[in-house]
Amino acid sequence: MRRTFMAGTALACLLAVGPALLLPPSAAAAADGPVPVNGAPAVVPALQEWTGGKGSVALTDHSRIVTAPNASPELVRTARKLGDDAEELTGLHLTVAVGAAEPGDVQLRTDPSAHFDAIPPRLKDEAYRLDVDAGRVAITAASDRGAIRAAQTLLQILVSSRDRHSVPVGSAVDYPDYPLRGFMLDVGRRYFTPEFLRSYIRWMGYQKLNTLQIHLNDNEIYPAGNDWSKAQAAFRLRSDNPSFTGLAAQDGAYTRADWDSFEETAAAAGVTLIPEIDAPAHAAAFTRFRPDIGLNGGNSDHLDLGNPDATTFMKSVYSEFAPWFRGPALHIGADEYDRERVDQYKAYINTIAPHVRGLGKQVRVWGSFKEMSGGGAGYDRDLTVNSWNKDWYGLKNAADDGYDVINSSDQRLYVVPYADYYHGSGLDGRDIFETWEPHVFPDGQSLTRQHPRLLGAMPAVWNDLVHTPYTEIEVHGLIEKSMAALAQKMWSGTKAGSDYQSFLKTVRAVGQGPGTGYLPDTLGSNDVTSDLARGRTTTASSTESLRFQAANATDGIAETRWSSARTDDESLTVDLGSVRRIASATLAWEAAYARDYDLRISSNGTDWTTVAGRRGLTGPATDEISFAAADARYVRMQGITRGTPYGYSLHEVQVRGAADLAAGRPATASSEETTGLTADLAFDNDGTTRWSSAYGDRQWVQVDLGSRRTVSRVTLAWEAAYAKDYDLQVSADGTTWTTVARRRDRTSAGTDDLDFTPTGARYVRMQGITRGTSYGYSLYGFRVN
Missing domain, CATH: 2.60.120.260 (Galactose-binding domain-like)
Incomplete structure (x- = not known):
C-alpha cells in the first residue's frame, strides 16, 4: 500500500552494537510493497528544503561528533555543546573528536564556499546542509553560526524521534527567509532575573530566533498627580564607576558579570544581544539621577534637549556601557519625544548616532521621524529603524526613505501583559501562523516579501502596568502562546503547512530545548494521561479583570488564576477540542473558593450532564474529583454558592482521560x-x-x-x-x-x-x-x- 508519511514520522530503528546502524527496509516489507521515502523531519521552524531517502540512522553511545583539525574555536564549542545537549535531552553520550569522520559519526564542518542553492548573500551566514546516509550524519555550514543552526535542527530531530536516537536518511538545505528574527523584552519597567534571560536566550536559539533586544530603562506612563519624583523608573545596568553611583535601579539591576553571562549564553545559542538605552523620552531614570537635565526642572521623563548637558550626559552613558556589549549594534530608543521640540530632537539624533558609531556600534532607533518631522529628511541616514506604528513612521515609509527596517508593528506584535490594549493576554499563535509574515504591516504599510530593506521582525513585550502584580513566569505564559509560530514565520514562512494543530504537535514534540528547565512548558500534551485541559480554549460567564482571565485556569502555571464577578451563578467552561473519554478533574481553588458547585460535561456545548457535585466546602483547597468514565468535549465548573463575598477564583482546572492501560506498552x-x-x-x-x-x-x-x-x-x-x-x-x-x-x-x-x-x-x-x-x-x- 502506498501512502505519504506526515513530516516528522521517523522510520523505526534498532540501536546498533557499534557506532550507528543504517536501517534498510526489511525483506518482508519489500515483498509487500515499495518502501516509502522519508518525509521531512518535523522541526521548529520547518526545514526549507528536504530530499528524502529510505531507512534511518540510529546514533549510539559509540557515535562521535567530529570536527576537522583546523576547526575554529567557535565550531569546537558548538560540537561540545551538541554533545552536552544531546545527553541532556536524549541520554546519548556523544564524544567530541578531531580528525576524519567514520561510519556512525556526526561530521561537523564549515565551508564558506559551499553551495546552498540560490539564496541571497545576506542569508548565507546561517545556511547549512544536513546529509544523512551510509550510517552517518554530515553537517556542512556556511559559517560557525550556520553550524549552530544545524546542531539545533539535529537535536530536534533526535528528540522527536520515537527512540530519541534516530535520524531519517535524506538531505536538507536550510536557511532563513530573513537575517533578523527577534524578540524584545522590556526589563526597564519590570525586572527579570538573570536566570530568566539566560533561559530565554537558549529557548530562542533552539527555535532559530537570533536577536534579543533588552530594553534597559523606562518608567511608568502616567504617574499619580503627574509627580515624576514618585513615578516608577529604572535603569537596569549597575556600573562600578563612581560617576554612576545611584543610577542603577534598587529593585534589580545587572552587573557586568551578569551581562557577560548573557553574552556567553547568547554566543553559544547563536543569538545576538541588542541592548537598548532609551532617550530622550522614557528617560525618568536619568532625569531623577540628574534633575538638571530634565524638562520642567526634572519633573518629567523627557530630557531637556535645549540644555547641552543632557546630550553630554547621554554620551557618557553610552561610552560607559558600550564596552559591555559584544554585539554589533546598540539601540538608542528615540521614540515618543515632545513633538513641539523637533529641531532639538533632530539635533540630538544627529549628535548621538555618530557618537555611538564611534564606540564601534551600529545604531538602531524606534521609528518616530514621520510624527516628528514628516519623514526622514535631515536625519542621520546610517540608522536601522524599528517601525512600530504607521503614524510615527510606518514600515514602508521608513524603507522608502532609505532606512533598513525591522517590523515591530504595535497592532500585530505588541504585548502589554494584562492590559486592555496591545494583546494583554498574549498574541494569538494561530493568527500569527495563518495570517502573518514579517513583511505584513497594517494600514497600507506592508512591504513585498523579502524586501531588500526589510531585515526581519521583532515582537515586543512592554510592561506598562507597573503597579499590576505579576511574575516573569506569568509573562512567559503569555509569550509562549505565539513564540513558535513567530519563529516559524520568520525562518521559513509557510513551509510548516497550514494545519496549526499539526504544527503545535511538532512544537510539543521538540520541546523548549536544553537548559530551559526554569521555564514551564505551558502548551500542554497530547498524552491522554496528562491534563487534557491544558492550553485549551477556556471561557467564563464573567471575568473580574483581564489579568484574571479564564485562560489562566488552563495555562499550566500555578501562580495565575481566573476570577469571576462577585455573584453566585458563575461558570468556567473548558473546550477539550474534541470529544474525549474522561474520568477525573482537579480544581485548584484560590482564596475565593466555591462552597457549592457542580461539575458538568457536554459533547455539544448545549446539553449538559452533571457528573459530580460538591456541597458545603469550608475553605480553598485542591479538589480531586473522579467520576464514571464518559465522553465529553466540554467540561464546566458551575458555581452555585460562593464561599466568600468575592467571586469564584481558580488557579487551575485539569481534566484527565480514563486511563489508557495500553499506552506505551509492548x-x-x-x-x-x-x-x-x-x-x-x-x-x-x-x-x-x-x-x-x-x-x-x-x-x-x-x-x-x-x-x-x-x-x-x-x-x-x-x-x-x-x-x-x-x-x-x-x-x-x-x-x-x-x-x-x-x-x-x-x-x-x-x-x-x-x-x-x-x-x-x-x-x-x-x-x-x-x-x-x-x-x-x-x-x-x-x-x-
Missing part, C-alpha cells in the same frame, strides 16, 4: 507493512502515527498490559485501511484467547468504541477476519480502558 503484530508502520505506533497516543499490516485478511495486532488488569472498553481508531470484520480478543497468557467483542460489516474508516463485560486480561488483540479494502489493516490508535 506491542506485536502478525505483520508490518514497512519498518515505519510498526505495531507500537498504534499505542503511542499520537493520532498521526499508525500501524499497518501486510495485505492479507488474517492479520492481528496485540498489546501486553504488563500484568493482569480488569478491562471493559477498547477504542480502535481506523485509518483508511479498515477492517470490515474483526474480533476483539483477550488472554491471560498470550496463548489462549477469548473473544469479548465482535464487529461485522463495517463500511468505512473511523473510530470503534467496544464496550464489554469487565474481564481480567493481560493481553488484548484485534484479530482481523476480513479487510475492508485491498490493502491491509491500519490503526492510528488502540486504547484499552
Whole structure:
C-alpha cells in the first residue's frame, strides 16, 4: 500500500552494537510493497528544503561528533555543546573528536564556499546542509553560526524521534527567509532575573530566533498627580564607576558579570544581544539621577534637549556601557519625544548616532521621524529603524526613505501583559501562523516579501502596568502562546503547512530545548494521561479583570488564576477540542473558593450532564474529583454558592482521560507493512502515527498490559485501511484467547468504541477476519480502558 508519511514520522530503528546502524527496509516489507521515502523531519521552524531517502540512522553511545583539525574555536564549542545537549535531552553520550569522520559519526564542518542553492548573500551566514546516509550524519555550514543552526535542527530531530536516537536518511538545505528574527523584552519597567534571560536566550536559539533586544530603562506612563519624583523608573545596568553611583535601579539591576553571562549564553545559542538605552523620552531614570537635565526642572521623563548637558550626559552613558556589549549594534530608543521640540530632537539624533558609531556600534532607533518631522529628511541616514506604528513612521515609509527596517508593528506584535490594549493576554499563535509574515504591516504599510530593506521582525513585550502584580513566569505564559509560530514565520514562512494543530504537535514534540528547565512548558500534551485541559480554549460567564482571565485556569502555571464577578451563578467552561473519554478533574481553588458547585460535561456545548457535585466546602483547597468514565468535549465548573463575598477564583482546572492501560506498552503484530508502520505506533497516543499490516485478511495486532488488569472498553481508531470484520480478543497468557467483542460489516474508516463485560486480561488483540479494502489493516490508535 502506498501512502505519504506526515513530516516528522521517523522510520523505526534498532540501536546498533557499534557506532550507528543504517536501517534498510526489511525483506518482508519489500515483498509487500515499495518502501516509502522519508518525509521531512518535523522541526521548529520547518526545514526549507528536504530530499528524502529510505531507512534511518540510529546514533549510539559509540557515535562521535567530529570536527576537522583546523576547526575554529567557535565550531569546537558548538560540537561540545551538541554533545552536552544531546545527553541532556536524549541520554546519548556523544564524544567530541578531531580528525576524519567514520561510519556512525556526526561530521561537523564549515565551508564558506559551499553551495546552498540560490539564496541571497545576506542569508548565507546561517545556511547549512544536513546529509544523512551510509550510517552517518554530515553537517556542512556556511559559517560557525550556520553550524549552530544545524546542531539545533539535529537535536530536534533526535528528540522527536520515537527512540530519541534516530535520524531519517535524506538531505536538507536550510536557511532563513530573513537575517533578523527577534524578540524584545522590556526589563526597564519590570525586572527579570538573570536566570530568566539566560533561559530565554537558549529557548530562542533552539527555535532559530537570533536577536534579543533588552530594553534597559523606562518608567511608568502616567504617574499619580503627574509627580515624576514618585513615578516608577529604572535603569537596569549597575556600573562600578563612581560617576554612576545611584543610577542603577534598587529593585534589580545587572552587573557586568551578569551581562557577560548573557553574552556567553547568547554566543553559544547563536543569538545576538541588542541592548537598548532609551532617550530622550522614557528617560525618568536619568532625569531623577540628574534633575538638571530634565524638562520642567526634572519633573518629567523627557530630557531637556535645549540644555547641552543632557546630550553630554547621554554620551557618557553610552561610552560607559558600550564596552559591555559584544554585539554589533546598540539601540538608542528615540521614540515618543515632545513633538513641539523637533529641531532639538533632530539635533540630538544627529549628535548621538555618530557618537555611538564611534564606540564601534551600529545604531538602531524606534521609528518616530514621520510624527516628528514628516519623514526622514535631515536625519542621520546610517540608522536601522524599528517601525512600530504607521503614524510615527510606518514600515514602508521608513524603507522608502532609505532606512533598513525591522517590523515591530504595535497592532500585530505588541504585548502589554494584562492590559486592555496591545494583546494583554498574549498574541494569538494561530493568527500569527495563518495570517502573518514579517513583511505584513497594517494600514497600507506592508512591504513585498523579502524586501531588500526589510531585515526581519521583532515582537515586543512592554510592561506598562507597573503597579499590576505579576511574575516573569506569568509573562512567559503569555509569550509562549505565539513564540513558535513567530519563529516559524520568520525562518521559513509557510513551509510548516497550514494545519496549526499539526504544527503545535511538532512544537510539543521538540520541546523548549536544553537548559530551559526554569521555564514551564505551558502548551500542554497530547498524552491522554496528562491534563487534557491544558492550553485549551477556556471561557467564563464573567471575568473580574483581564489579568484574571479564564485562560489562566488552563495555562499550566500555578501562580495565575481566573476570577469571576462577585455573584453566585458563575461558570468556567473548558473546550477539550474534541470529544474525549474522561474520568477525573482537579480544581485548584484560590482564596475565593466555591462552597457549592457542580461539575458538568457536554459533547455539544448545549446539553449538559452533571457528573459530580460538591456541597458545603469550608475553605480553598485542591479538589480531586473522579467520576464514571464518559465522553465529553466540554467540561464546566458551575458555581452555585460562593464561599466568600468575592467571586469564584481558580488557579487551575485539569481534566484527565480514563486511563489508557495500553499506552506505551509492548506491542506485536502478525505483520508490518514497512519498518515505519510498526505495531507500537498504534499505542503511542499520537493520532498521526499508525500501524499497518501486510495485505492479507488474517492479520492481528496485540498489546501486553504488563500484568493482569480488569478491562471493559477498547477504542480502535481506523485509518483508511479498515477492517470490515474483526474480533476483539483477550488472554491471560498470550496463548489462549477469548473473544469479548465482535464487529461485522463495517463500511468505512473511523473510530470503534467496544464496550464489554469487565474481564481480567493481560493481553488484548484485534484479530482481523476480513479487510475492508485491498490493502491491509491500519490503526492510528488502540486504547484499552
